[in-house]
Amino acid sequence: MPRIANIISTAHYLPAHKITNAELNERFTALGKPDVIGKFAESTGITQRFYAPDDWSTSDLAVPAALEALKRAGRRPADVDLIILGTDSPDYITPATSVVVQHKIGAKNAGTFDVGCACASFPTALTIASGIIATNPGIRTILVIGAYMMHRLADPGDPTIFFYGDGAGAAVIEAKEKPGFIGSAMQADGEYAESWGIFAGGTKEPASEQSIRDGRTKVRLVKRYPPEINDVGWPKLFNRLLAENNLTAEEVDQVIFTQVRKPTIELAAKNCGVPIEKCHMIMDKWGYTGSACIPMALDDAISLGKVKSGDLVVMIGSGVGYNQAACAFRMS
Template identity: 65%
Template sequence: MAGSMVCARITAVAHYVPERRVSNADLRRHFTALGEPDVIDKFEASSGILQRWYAPDDWATSDLALPAAREALQRAGKTAADLDLIIVGTDSPDYITPSTSVVLQHKLGAAQAGTFDVGCACASFPTAIAAAAGLISSSPSIRTVLVIGAYMMQRLADHDDPMVFFYGDGAGAAVIEAADSPGYLGAAFLADGSYAQSWGIFSGGTREPASAASVAAGRTQVRLVHRYPPEINDEGWPRLFQQLASRCGFGIDQVDGVIFTQVRRETIEKAAATIGLPQHKAHMIMDRYGYTGSACIPMALSDALDQGRVGPGDLVVLIGSGVGFNQAAVAVRL
């Protein structure tokens, strides 16, 4: 491809969920015993989540990422030895440091691949896709990139906190390769750090190193401190879509599917209606898998491909929204 523009294209996608099913009935019994019998019904009605899946107790996030990575490579006709770079998007890492991507690289056997993590919560996967595409187009030595979103937030949660209702474990992976025709079309980003104290894990970093006191107070676990205004997603998701459509030169009638962050059915339905997208083009998986955070977008894309909801040549927009807050969107032609 010397002398021509190098493009980036997604050549395979796969997802993985572990085997332990946790139903809403399971959680309802737990919270009834805690004196909160109605909380699960309330969350179920607004989110559409019916169940979620938990990994074995001795697994870490990299263990969830590994089977998704292997399946994506197999679908792309690649091996770990073909990889030039591995990017892992997660806000439930194996460790604060080293990166989860370097742990995964060793488990995968991709000894020659470089690695880095993206940590902007549920916006991580579209952000990582944009980074991978940019590196492929600008670095002749990078031809094949594995991008993974993985999530195990329930391991970092208090299971007596009603917010545990949302968290499911899972991973999704995409292989991105150099191509001579555009697959990746563009990206858009939004953020507002004034919400940084609203939801997070607030002890264990440099602001407050973990201590016996912070562990006892639950500050090393994920906490919702202040609810985000609904308009952050109700207005932010359509704004990102319109920015992408304008920059990339497509209209809503040309879009075959939009994958939104999979946390609330009502929010997805409202955003789809706002941009004029038929509801059947906004694929949803949270009813079966729960909220899988950094993994939910690649998982939903993989599921949509497996079901034939989208396919080769289709134009798909991925819109992620995470705590911080961070939002990111990419447009890709499959």
């Protein structure tokens, strides 16, 4: 019998501390940058974001999302065979954040690994989980998590901190005999690898007093990304995914894009031939939650009744590097 990966449950976690655009505007006005927050707000649709407590790390965001997803699936942490966690704001360079989460939730029977392709991590992780489910009868329950705490790795005086909100989303994946997972498509271009990132602290440039003084251990936008990367790249992935799986845009019930700019999603929806009403957005109320934004948006859409059993959902993530990934699921 076929083993087709299905999303059994989803959940998300949003921390309590709300940071409004007005608060950020006060900060940057005092720094002599009175117009920057308003410009970002106008171009993105983001109005606020939420921060975790100062003594938390990314794994602490992942834990409540993971536990709630397991609870909704009727599973215990001990039932989990594998944890795949996507983030580009890990607890440590090494070890993997997934193994920290495994210990914190008590998933004593689970293996773990991280996926580190930024905001493309969740659809990438779902695709990996689906392949593992299909080919490994001993793997029954996989916990896939996206978690993000980039504001902790940003310079408080850098205006790009506007974007970063904390959060996590999770999904429980198990095998059934019907879709489930339908297919995926991916693309990347390492030409942009040095445009936006944290450039000191790894092997190319180990952390040093000089790198800290220069701000290179903080996340930095060095060179502007051309908007065409997403404006063209998302519809390209969408159309390829549908063509390779004999689907049409009319059959798609919901598209969850990376949640960073409302105008980008509006343009992508138009170019994909999908009504904007089928593209749920959360960046206005939760900010840009990076590696977590797609599972958070998916769970929110489910809770609002925008995604129902039997619906065809496409998820398209786009992250620095750049990496882009898309996957399609028939929701169970």
